[in-house]
Amino acid sequence: MSIVVVGSVAFDTIETPEGRVERAIGGSATYFSMAASYFVPVKLVAVAGEDFGDEHKSILRERGVDLDGLTIVEGGKTFFWEGRYGKDPNERLTVATELNVFEGFQPVLPQQYRDTDWIFLGNIDPVIQSQVLDQASGRPHVGCDTMNFWIERKSDELRDVLRRVDILFINDEEAKQLSGEFNLVQAGQALLEMGPEVIVIKKGEHGAFLITEEFRFVSPAYPLRDVVDPTGAGDSFAGGFMGYLAGTSRMDQPHLRRAMLYGTATASFTCERYSVERLQELTRDAIADRFDELVGITSVERDQNG
Amino acid sequence: MSIVVVGSVAFDTIETPEGRVERAIGGSATYFSMAASYFVPVKLVAVAGEDFGDEHKSILRERGVDLDGLTIVEGGKTFFWEGRYGKDPNERLTVATELNVFEGFQPVLPQQYRDTDWIFLGNIDPVIQSQVLDQASGRPHVGCDTMNFWIERKSDELRDVLRRVDILFINDEEAKQLSGEFNLVQAGQALLEMGPEVIVIKKGEHGAFLITEEFRFVSPAYPLRDVVDPTGAGDSFAGGFMGYLAGTSRMDQPHLRRAMLYGTATASFTCERYSVERLQELTRDAIADRFDELVGITSVERDQNG
Numbered sequence: 063m064s065i066v067v068v069g070s071v072a073f074d075t076i077e078t079p080e081g082r083v084e085r086a087i088g089g090s091a092t093y094f095s096m097a098a099s100y101f102v103p104v105k106l107v108a109v110a111g112e113d114f115g116d117e118h119k120s121i122l123r124e125r126g127v128d129l130d131g132l133t134i135v136e137g138g139k140t141f142f143w144e145g146r147y148g149k150d151p152n153e154r155l156t157v158a159t160e161l162n163v164f165e166g167f168q169p170v171l172p173q174q175y176r177d178t179d180w181i182f183l184g185n186i187d188p189v190i191q192s193q194v195l196d197q198a199s200g201r202p203h204v205g206c207d208t209m210n211f212w213i214e215r216k217s218d219e220l221r222d223v224l225r226r227v228d229i230l231f232i233n234d235e236e237a238k239q240l241s242g243e244f245n246l247v248q249a250g251q252a253l254l255e256m257g258p259e260v261i262v263i264k265k266g267e268h269g270a271f272l273i274t275e276e277f278r279f280v281s282p283a284y285p286l287r288d289v290v291d292p293t294g295a296g297d298s299f300a301g302g303f304m305g306y307l308a309g310t311s312r313m314d315q316p317h318l319r320r321a322m323l324y325g326t327a328t329a330s331f332t333c334e335r336y337s338v339e340r341l342q343e344l345t346r347d348a349i350a351d352r353f354d355e356l357v358g359i360t361s362v363e364r365d366q367n368g
Numbered sequence: 369m370s371i372v373v374v375g376s377v378a379f380d381t382i383e384t385p386e387g388r389v390e391r392a393i394g395g396s397a398t399y400f401s402m403a404a405s406y407f408v409p410v411k412l413v414a415v416a417g418e419d420f421g422d423e424h425k426s427i428l429r430e431r432g433v434d435l436d437g438l439t440i441v442e443g444g445k446t447f448f449w450e451g452r453y454g455k456d457p458n459e460r461l462t463v464a465t466e467l468n469v470f471e472g473f474q475p476v477l478p479q480q481y482r483d484t485d486w487i488f489l490g491n492i493d494p495v496i497q498s499q500v501l502d503q504a505s506g507r508p509h510v511g512c513d514t515m516n517f518w519i520e521r522k523s524d525e526l527r528d529v530l531r532r533v534d535i536l537f538i539n540d541e542e543a544k545q546l547s548g549e550f551n552l553v554q555a556g557q558a559l560l561e562m563g564p565e566v567i568v569i570k571k572g573e574h575g576a577f578l579i580t581e582e583f584r585f586v587s588p589a590y591p592l593r594d595v596v597d598p599t600g601a602g603d604s605f606a607g608g609f610m611g612y613l614a615g616t617s618r619m620d621q622p623h624l625r626r627a628m629l630y631g632t633a634t635a636s637f638t639c640e641r642y643s644v645e646r647l648q649e650l651t652r653d654a655i656a657d658r659f660d661e662l663v664g665i666t667s668v669e670r671d672q673n674g
Contacts, residue, residue, distance in 0.1 A: 150550045244456045246573070247593045267552070268574035271591065280665050282586035285577065287553045319668040359586050360666040362625040 064103040064128075065308040067094045068169050068194050069184020069207075069297075071108045071132070072141040075157075076291055076336060079149050083291075086337035087118050089141060090184035090207065093294035096341035097301025097328040098182075099125035100349055102309035105175050107131035107194070109167045111138035121342060130172045138163035151289045151333075152266065171197040178202050180308035182300065183227075185209050188220040195226050203313060205229040205304045206258075207297070213240045225257040228313070231300045233264045246271060247278075260318060262303065262325075264296050272322055277315055281322040282359060284330035284352060291336045295329040298341065302328030302349075320353075327352040370409040370434075371614040373400045374475050374500050375490020375513075375603075377414045377438070378447040381463075382597055382642060385455050389597075392643035393424050395447060396490035396513065399600035402647035403607025403634040404488075405431035406655055408615035411481050413437035413500070415473045417444035427648060436478045444469035457595045457639075458572065477503040484508050486614035488606065489533070491515050494526040501532050509619060511535040511610045512564075513603070519546045531563040534619070537606045539570045552577060553584075566624060568609065568631075570602050578628055583621055587628040588665060590636035590658060597642045601635040604647065608634030608655075626659075633658035 069091030075084050095104045105128040110118075112134060119129055141164035144157040169190060171178075176198055182205040183191040191206060206227040212220050213236060220240075224230060230253060238244055241252035246263055250273035253261045263271040265283075272279040303325030307313055327349050331340045375397030381390050401410045411434040416424075418440060425435055447470035450463040475496060477484075482504055488511040489497040497512060512533040518526050519542060526546075530536060536559060544550055547558035552569055556579035559567045569577040571589075578585040609631030613619055633655050637646045 245593065245595065247591045251593075265574065268571065269586070269588070271588075273591075278591055278665055280575070280588035280591070282575070282577075282588070285553045285579075285584055285586070287551065287557075289551065316669050320671055323668060357668060357670070359584055362629060362663060363622050364663070365626055 063180070063308060063311055064105055064178065065098055065180040065182060065304060066105045066107060066131070066171065066175050066178045067091050067098070067182040067184060068107040068191075069094060069182075069186060070141050070164055071106075071110050071114065072143055072164070073113070074293060074337060075142075075144040076293055077146040078151075078291060079147070080290065081336070083336045085142070087121055088143065088293060088337060090297045092122070092338060093297035093332065093341070094182060094184060094301035094304075095122060095127045096125055096338045097298040097332070098305030098308070099127055100328070100344060100346055101302070101305030101324070102180075104128065104305070105131055105178070107169045107171060107175070109133045109135060109163050109169075111135055111140040111163045114140045121338065124342070131169075131175060133170075135163040145293065147292070151292045154292075169194055179311070180304065181205070182304050183207065183223070184297070188212050188216050188223045191223045192219070192226070195223070203228050203307070205231065205300060207231045207300060208236065210236050210239060221256060227258045229260040229262060229304070230258040231262045231264060231296070231303075233266070233296065237261075237263045247273070260313075262322070264299060266292075266295070270299065270322060270326065272318060274318070279319050279322055281326045281356065284326055284356060285359070286330055286333055289333045292333050294332050294338070298332040299325040299329035302326075323353050323356045324349065326356055369486070369614060369617055370411055370484065371404055371486040371488060371610060372411045372413060372437070372477065372481050372484045373397050373404070373488045373490060374413040374497075375400060375488075375492060376447050376470055377412075377416050377420065378449055378470070379419070380599060380643065381448075381450040382599055383452040384457075384597060385453070386596065387642070389642045391448070393427055394449065394599060394643060396603045398428065398644060399603035399638065399647070400488060400490060400607035400610075401428060401433045402431055402644045403604040403638070404611030404614070405433055406634070406650060406652055407608070407611030407630070408486075410434065410611070411437055411484070413475045413477060413481070415439045415441060415469050415475075417441055417446040417469045420446045427644065430648070437475075437481060441469040451599065453598070457598045460598075475500050485617070486610065487511070488610050489513065489529070490603070494518050494522050494529045497529045498525070498532070501529070509534050509613070511537065511606060513537045513606060514542065516542050516545060527562055533564045535566040535568060535610070536564040537568045537570060537602070537609075539572070539602065543567075543569045553579070566619075568628070570605060572598075572601070576605065576628060576632065578624060580624070585625050585628055587632050587662065590632055590662060591665070592636055592639055595639045598639050600638050600644070604638040605631040605635035608632075629659050629662045630655065632662055
């Protein structure tokens with residue numbers, strides 16, 4: 063069992079009130095891969111420039127990530143993003159975005175990836191997301207992320223791909239935007255009608271909300287005392303979530319509930335350090351401990367006497 | 369066992385995209401009393417004008433609320449508030465506030481209230497909150513609410529009363545403001561140092577966060593499909609929470625955890641209709657069912673095989 067992820071790899075320059083990192087490894091597919099790698103073997107499909115060297119590849123390889131699907135464009139430069147966070151980590155300012163080689167990204171699944179049972183479509187053009195699915199030979203379980211940019215500009219194409227998606231990851235503002243509903247329950251129900259069996263609405267520091275036709279589940283965010291760098295938290299959430307499901311080959315209700323907490327746990331680790339630093343040195347035990355903490359944070363014993 | 373609540377009674381005119389109610393009964397102590405009444409007998413200390421007639425008193429009396437502490441000022445007018453909600457119920461505009469008799473509110477606990485074991489100080493001037501506590505003859509368990517107005521203008525007086533409070537209810541913005549911390553965990557820890565044993569940070573549609581020196585607990589908001597009128601949700605939360613504790617005479621960890629869900633359940637009912645309409649016709653069984661739903665929304669079975 064393994065999972066294929068298609069998305070961006072990038073260099074991120076990140077400034078927070080406490081410090082700054084220059085050109086650290088980032089990108090949706092990177093965070094997703096690192097997070098998922100604690101649960102299942104990961105195969106990465108992405109594009110980078112010549113500046114993406116062995117020292118960067120080795121960060122992924124050390125987590126066992128298969129890089130056969132990583133295209134290096136000769137003479138090209140890797141997607142670059144620079145952002146700045148305020149004292150409140152919810153305040154994020156994009157200082158620079160240089161798409162570079164990512165602009166012409168035409169993902170091709172290596173032959174040995176095509177019969178995958180699990181695939182995650184990172185936040186890329188929905189037209190390309192559909193083209194990726196066309197390359198799969200079987201009927202994989204599909205997770206998908208998107209963003210306001212595609213909701214605004216490629217709404218029809220996004221709806222086309224959603225009909226082929228099992229699990230949609232979307233943040234609360236985008237869920238409202240895509241559904242036209244202000245209420246998250248109504249938004250979730252409207253999104254279910256677009257195709258996915260499972261809608262996961264990410265609310266950042268407020269946790270996440272899962273809705274299917276059969277049940278609803280709410281997970282808190284892990285109450286982190288020090289958020290160093292929230293970059294990649296959403297992708298790490300999806301990585302922990304999808305990685306756990308793919309690793310167990312299950313998508314039933316008990317597994318989906320646990321996936322919410324595994325996603326939350328891995329996302330919380332990501333925020334503890336810059337870039338993927340924390341995701342490089344995790345252990346499955348540390349994730350399990352945080353999972354247990356999350357269970358503890360929400361669990362109640364039923365009353366004896368009301 | 370019973371609980372004394374000190375706070376406002378009011379008339380509210382509320383406009384939402386779906387409708388409007390004129391001069392419906394409202395106020396922090398009203399919502400608190402109605403919510404708590406499903407768990408424990410409630411004694412209300414408040415002030416109203418002559419316009420607060422038998423038809424209004426009977427709404428409280430039908431829920432068994434003791435009105436010996438309700439002062440009616442002859443020739444006076446009851447506190448009036450008018451608000452308007454947008455399509456997104458988080459958008460609230462205050463159209464009018466007329467303090468009327470509430471401006472001179474000097475609560476006096478009737479003699480038979482003074483030995484109470486449980487007391488809730490609604491959102492009023494912290495100087496008056498302290499004066500209320502001075503009137504208690506024993507050492508009651510004290511819950512307390514406050515707001516940005518007092519944090520900004522009577523910070524020292526608020527800190528004085530907090531040293532005498534067991535459970536502080538505060539919303540997330542106010543928690544950040546009072547503590548000077550952006551992170552909710554750090555804010556909660558800073559507030560614990562001000563005196564209360566238990567800090568409950570209310571996050572509206574994002575649920576609530578409880579922190580003590582010993583444990584933390586997160587409750588989701590109940591995922592309501594239709595929010596008709598969120599007025600009074602915070603006071604109803606506190607009413608369900610404190611009412612449950614007072615009714616069981618317990619404040620230990622299992623009871624605090626359950627109190628979070630009882631508070632959440634009662635607050636969610638409040639939002640389903642205008643004013644206290646829904647709180648007039650609840651049953652303990654309906655609350656218990658919603659409590660169970662909330663448990664279901666957050667519960668996971670531990671994994672067998674990881």
